[in-house]
Amino acid sequence: MTAGAVDVLVIGGGQAGLAAGFYLHRIARDAARGRGGPAPSYAILDAHESPGGAWQYYWDTLELFSPAAYSSLPGYQMPPWTGAGNPSAAHVVAYLRTYEQRYGLPVHRPVTVHAVQDHPDGGYLTHTDRGTWESTVVINATGSWRRPFVPRMTGAQEFTGSQLHTTGYRGRAAFTGQRIVVVGGGNSGAQVAADLLPAAAQLTWVTRRPPRYLPDDVDGRALFALATSHVRAVRRGEPSPGGVGSLGDIVAVPPVREARDAGHLQAQPMFSTFTPTGIRWDDGRTVEVDVVLWCTGFRPALGHLRPLGLAMDDTTPATDRELPTRARGRGGLFFLGHGDWASPASATLVGVGAPARTTVAAAIEHLTRTSQVRAPSGRPG
Incomplete structure (x- = not known):
């Protein structure tokens, strides 16, 4: 047809x-x-x-x-x-x-x-x-x-809690009173973690490297200008002023900034495996979890x-x-x-x-x- x-x-x-x-x-x-x-x-x-x-x-x-x-x-x-x-x-x-x-x-x-x-x-x-x-x-x-991306993790099939990607997150109401792990050190991870803080019984934020916040006065205008100048310089074979990644990974929008400044956004290193009821790190530490929310792009x-x-x-x-x-x-x-x-x-x-x-x-x-x-x-x- x-x-x-x-x-x-x-x-x-x-x-x-x-x-x-x-x-x-x-x-x-x-x-x-x-x-x-x-x-x-x-x-x-x-x-x-x-x-x-x-x-x-x-x-x-x-x-x-x-x-x-x-x-x-x-x-x-x-x-x-x-x-x-x-x-x-x-x-x-x-x-x-x-x-x-x-x-x-x-x-x-x-x-x-x-x-x-x-x-x-x-x-x-x-x-x-x-x-x-x-x-x-x-x-x-x-x-x-x-095409949401979720990394493969040892033990994920045996985990009895829930897993969802950012694409399935609509708001904190559905997670009231739950023990939640938010995975991801970018903007989505930080914003979702900050959003869930008032509702979660326990919130654990894990990132592959320590969170890198952009300066508080940086917004989308500055990011666009920096990204453009970086890519153009690379294509011309000229010295680059540095891409967006040179400033950081997270734009500190007001809810994120407030949670960070209050000391509530304390990231943990990435866990190594799932257990049937939670997650475990290489040092043997474990956390019981109801929901793992993948903010992994x-x-x-x-x-x-x-x-x-x-x-x-x-x-x-x-x-x-x-x-x-x-x-x-x-x-x-x-x-x-x-x-x-x-x-x-x-x-x-x-x-x-x-x-x-x-x-x-x-x-x-x-x-x-x-x-x-x-x-x-x-x-x-």
């Missing part, structure tokens, strides 16, 4: 996919006004039931690292946040929903992409649970939310691209040196929103705009070179 044929197919309807959609929309708008070349046809496929990307699944007390004015996608500023601290995840979801509607972006959902393969006549075939799409360009903006969700046989740099697809969002050796395949391996800070709201602009420009250039401009497709059905 054929689902559609477009010039540019964006896979992923979260913040990165919407940023790409904005620039495609702007090119189409200009073409309609007689400016520029022909309007590219495009569609955005989103696996989620509703707008908001991964933000709609975060815990209820999560907040951004930066104020609303510095957390926006291109073209439309995030509305002011009137609550305490920085904007909540729910505020971001509302913003992304409005953003999608504001520009009339052709998002099709829910659509699950199974595989992308080379089209015999050039371009790509994208097979989904709702048919196959043909396109000259694919912009992969799938992020990593659907994600891996890029790229399994649908395996049929393409992409060149790899270690565990991620190799990208072009001049344009880091473009797959090496493939003019019509791009990655957007995956972070530093594909473009600096592109996994953030404030950071995805610039790579989205250059990626869409490169996609249009590729369309022009291949002279394969399709008639506009229909709106989402």
